[in-house]
Amino acid sequence: MPSKRSGPIAIEAIDLTKTYRSTVALDGLSLSIADGTVYGFLGPNGAGKTTTMRLLTGLSQPTSGRARICGRDITNRRELAPAVGYLPETPPLYDEFSAREQLEYAADLRDIPSETADKRISEYLDQFGLAGDEHKRISAYSKGMKQKTAFIQSILHDPQVLFLDEPTSGLDPRAARQIRQSITDFADDGTTVFLSTHILPVVEAVADEVGVLFDGKLVAEGSPDEVKSRVETGGESTLEDAFLAVTSADAPISNTAGATDE
Amino acid sequence: MTLRRDVRHGLRIGRAEFVRSIRGYTKETRRVIGIIFSVLFFGVMTLFLASGAYVAGRSVQSAAEIPFFDPATTVLPAALLVLVVLRTFERIGDIEASEFVLTTVHPRAVVIGLLVAETSRLVLWFGLPIAAFVAAFTSGLGAPTLPLSAAAVLLPLVGWATVWGYALGIGFLRVLQYLPGIRRMLKIVGGALVLVFVAGSQFVGQAIVSEDISIGSLLSRVTFAPLVDYVSLAFVGTPLARPSSWTAAVVALVLLALTPVGLAVATRQATALWFTDVGSRSATAQSKGSESGFSAPKPLALAQSGRIAWGHLVRGVRHPQQFSHLITIIFFIGPVGTSAFQGLDDYLGLVVAGTGIGLATYLAGATFGLNPLGDERPQLPFLLLTATTPRTLVRGRALAGFAIGAPVAVVASLGSIAFGTKPLHGVGFALGGVVMCLAATAFAVGIGTAYPIYEEREFWGTETVVPSTLVLLLYIFIVGGGTTIGYFTTLYLVSEGIPTAVLPGVLIGLYGLVTAGVSYGSYRYAIRRYRTYTFD
Numbered sequence: 001m002p003s004k005r006s007g008p009i010a011i012e013a014i015d016l017t018k019t020y021r022s023t024v025a026l027d028g029l030s031l032s033i034a035d036g037t038v039y040g041f042l043g044p045n046g047a048g049k050t051t052t053m054r055l056l057t058g059l060s061q062p063t064s065g066r067a068r069i070c071g072r073d074i075t076n077r078r079e080l081a082p083a084v085g086y087l088p089e090t091p092p093l094y095d096e097f098s099a100r101e102q103l104e105y106a107a108d109l110r111d112i113p114s115e116t117a118d119k120r121i122s123e124y125l126d127q128f129g130l131a132g133d134e135h136k137r138i139s140a141y142s143k144g145m146k147q148k149t150a151f152i153q154s155i156l157h158d159p160q161v162l163f164l165d166e167p168t169s170g171l172d173p174r175a176a177r178q179i180r181q182s183i184t185d186f187a188d189d190g191t192t193v194f195l196s197t198h199i200l201p202v203v204e205a206v207a208d209e210v211g212v213l214f215d216g217k218l219v220a221e222g223s224p225d226e227v228k229s230r231v232e233t234g235g236e237s238t239l240e241d242a243f244l245a246v247t248s249a250d251a252p253i254s255n256t257a258g259a260t261d262e
Numbered sequence: 263m264t265l266r267r268d269v270r271h272g273l274r275i276g277r278a279e280f281v282r283s284i285r286g287y288t289k290e291t292r293r294v295i296g297i298i299f300s301v302l303f304f305g306v307m308t309l310f311l312a313s314g315a316y317v318a319g320r321s322v323q324s325a326a327e328i329p330f331f332d333p334a335t336t337v338l339p340a341a342l343l344v345l346v347v348l349r350t351f352e353r354i355g356d357i358e359a360s361e362f363v364l365t366t367v368h369p370r371a372v373v374i375g376l377l378v379a380e381t382s383r384l385v386l387w388f389g390l391p392i393a394a395f396v397a398a399f400t401s402g403l404g405a406p407t408l409p410l411s412a413a414a415v416l417l418p419l420v421g422w423a424t425v426w427g428y429a430l431g432i433g434f435l436r437v438l439q440y441l442p443g444i445r446r447m448l449k450i451v452g453g454a455l456v457l458v459f460v461a462g463s464q465f466v467g468q469a470i471v472s473e474d475i476s477i478g479s480l481l482s483r484v485t486f487a488p489l490v491d492y493v494s495l496a497f498v499g500t501p502l503a504r505p506s507s508w509t510a511a512v513v514a515l516v517l518l519a520l521t522p523v524g525l526a527v528a529t530r531q532a533t534a535l536w537f538t539d540v541g542s543r544s545a546t547a548q549s550k551g552s553e554s555g556f557s558a559p560k561p562l563a564l565a566q567s568g569r570i571a572w573g574h575l576v577r578g579v580r581h582p583q584q585f586s587h588l589i590t591i592i593f594f595i596g597p598v599g600t601s602a603f604q605g606l607d608d609y610l611g612l613v614v615a616g617t618g619i620g621l622a623t624y625l626a627g628a629t630f631g632l633n634p635l636g637d638e639r640p641q642l643p644f645l646l647l648t649a650t651t652p653r654t655l656v657r658g659r660a661l662a663g664f665a666i667g668a669p670v671a672v673v674a675s676l677g678s679i680a681f682g683t684k685p686l687h688g689v690g691f692a693l694g695g696v697v698m699c700l701a702a703t704a705f706a707v708g709i710g711t712a713y714p715i716y717e718e719r720e721f722w723g724t725e726t727v728v729p730s731t732l733v734l735l736l737y738i739f740i741v742g743g744g745t746t747i748g749y750f751t752t753l754y755l756v757s758e759g760i761p762t763a764v765l766p767g768v769l770i771g772l773y774g775l776v777t778a779g780v781s782y783g784s785y786r787y788a789i790r791r792y793r794t795y796t797f798d
């Protein structure tokens with residue numbers, strides 16, 4: 001297990017709360033994630049995962065609470081931008097561009113020198129099997145091709161913290177494995193990956209730490225094994241069992257929430 | 263420095279946005295053809311204007327001779343400001359793929375980028391005609407420095423208007439974001455204002471031509487003297503030069519000083535708008551929710567097509583922007599309508615009934631019927647795979663339009679009794695109007711499905727699909743013509759009774775047959791289009 005609760009903190013959130021009019025989307029979320037961790041962020045639909053990511057990337061403002069990414073306050077956009085990469089639920093791409101143009105544009109806005117950018121873009125396009133289609137307009141791409149392009153776009157500048165919102169959705173097995181592989185590679189190089197997904201085997205394969213969000217609250221946190229051991233079914237329990245146990249409506253929330261070991 | 267970096271990023275964003283819109287213009291041959299036509303049209307206009315400007319340049323002796331020069335110097339910046347505000351509402355209030363852009367660069371760069379792109383688009387459309395105009399005037403005047411000095415005068419003005427217009431527009435959008443109630447109201451009031459504005463412009467146009475209202479005296483009141491001095495600077499070094507005054511210099515300084523301030527304000531406003539989602543735009547309506555399930559009121563609930571129609575009506579009320587295309591009719595009613603009312607005092611009742619029926623048939627078809635496949639494209643995979651027949655789907659759509667048009671026809675016809683129509687005639691008109699509405703909806707779904715439009719356009723901050731202008735114009739001409747004949751036929755029938763003479767009988771019969779035939783054929787065609795629809 002690499003870096004567990006040691007070294008500098010990459011993502012630190014204190015009592016983050018977000019309400020949309022009457023809906024409480026996020027209810028006092030606190031996080032402390034060390035550098036180089038792959039953090040699997042789980043939770044049922046509507047739990048507040050996307051909301052958390054939007055807050056931590058500075059795209060939306062918390063109703064209360066604060067957070068820092070690599071020691072930079074999330075309200076300081078100028079400092080935050082170079083440090084984070086974000087892959088949202090829907091790929092933020094322009095239909096009128098080709099993948100190549102889109103990525104070059106992104107590199108340009110990131111002030112990546114053009115030779116470096118060219119090299120990286122070609123490498124990544126090759127790696128994700130897009131090289132043959134790089135000059136096709138994105139409007140003619142399949143869902144998975146868009147997803148891959150957006151993933152490359154989010155890692156182009158070697159961010160220190162990478163936020164991935166369901167990165168493998170719509171991807172074929174090869175591409176999904178490719179993404180899993182890059183996630184571990186990035187973590188090995190010291191990048192922190194904050195990963196939200198519903199595909200539990202992915203989490204089990206890559207995550208050093210897991211947090212389960214339910215109704216805007218963190219109801220379980222720890223290494224995958226710790227979270228699994230929380231449900232005592234006698235025999236072998238899986239992450240899926242644990243997920244179902246801590247996110248059911250009648251789960252003893254107070255019990256499990258105590259797991260947020262400080 | 264951060265400003266240098268933001269400007270650099272802003273220029274890149276501006277270039278990318280501009281390229282994207284160019285590719286958008288040229289995506290389809292249909293649009294390209296449209297553009298070619300407008301270029302031809304504007305080209306010819308430009309030629310005329312330029313030759314006029316050349317002649318004017320030769321003959322003009324002093325700036326005071328240029329008609330409306332003084333008020334124009336005040337109206338110009340105001341108009342620029344309003345233009346930017348409107349464009350902010352319509353198009354540049356936010357940036358596409360914002361999650362990518364806003365996590366990559368500073369909001370100030372985005373503001374600069376959007377404004378650069380918008381200015382470039384305007385220059386693309388209007389730059390050439392304006393340049394031709396100025397060039398012709400210059401060569402007429404024989405003062406080659408004019409374009410330079412004019413540009414030097416215009417630039418600070420444009421800079422000022424762009425940033426402040428943007429700040430203002432975003433400010434409005436923020437108010438709307440916080441006050442969904444006001445937002446809804448403004449949608450309606452805004453729509454009404456556009457109507458009033460367009461109709462008003464028609465009246466004013468007529469008034470200028472016919473009544474010769476002394477617009478000059480009216481406009482001279484809005485003239486702001488320092489601006490006149492400032493704009494007159496453009497004529498420095500030409501025969502039209504005025505003695506320059508210190509106020510001109512002050513105005514120039516103020517404009518130059520206010521531009522960075524405006525940029526700062528605009529950035530603050532935009533940041534506040536883009537990073538606070540008080541329940542995002544679409545969520546405002548959704549958070550209102552609907553307590554009851556989906557249940558249509560009585561007469562509509564009886565048939566499946568009625569319930570489908572109710573669905574169209576409900577969605578229409580919740581998303582009124584989809585009706586933006588209906589405004590087009592004003593351009594036709596404006597000139598024709600206003601002259602029609604002149605000297606018809608004795609027949610006021612008939613005019614009311616006629617106008618009402620015309621409006622009714624227009625609404626009956628144009629509200630829901632002119633782009634059925636385009637409106638429903640996202641849901642078609644579901645709709646076409648349900649057990650509901652295409653016939654019911656088409657009927658539902660026609661019925662929704664009918665439910666809007668028929669009441670208008672009935673109310674206008676019966677209401678015209680108050681304006682002197684005989685009661686029996688009023689009832690006759692109501693009946694005739696309802697029948698015509700039926701024909702109009704059936705006809706609309708046919709030409710609507712013949713030429714569907716799928717891509718969305720931004721309108722008042724939301725994306726919406728509107729019918730092709732070509733289809734709309736065709737509909738207006740055919741249904742407008744048909745309704746006119748139908749109206750006079752009804753008038754004949756209610757006042758003369760069933761014709762006994764051969765000629766009127768044959769003519770009326772022919773009219774009825776053609777109308778019924780075309781409408782029914784059109785309706786059948788729509789059903790066939792639905793039945794054989796494929797996605798590609």
Ligand SMILES: Nc1ncnc2c1ncn2[C@@H]1O[C@H](COP(=O)(O)OP(=O)(O)OP(=O)(O)O)[C@@H](O)[C@H]1O
Pocket residue numbers: 020023024025043044045046047048049050051052539540541542545549
């Ligand atoms: N713009 C918004 N306006 C109003 N409510 C919102 C908005 N965005 C999110 N919500 C609400 O906030 C809650 C959390 O939503 P969020 O998108 O964060 O869930 P999620 O965990 O990402 O779910 P999923 O797994 O389905 O992606 C939901 O109850 C949702 O209804």
Ligand SMILES: [Mg+2]
Pocket residue numbers: 049050051089165
């Ligand atoms: Mg989500």
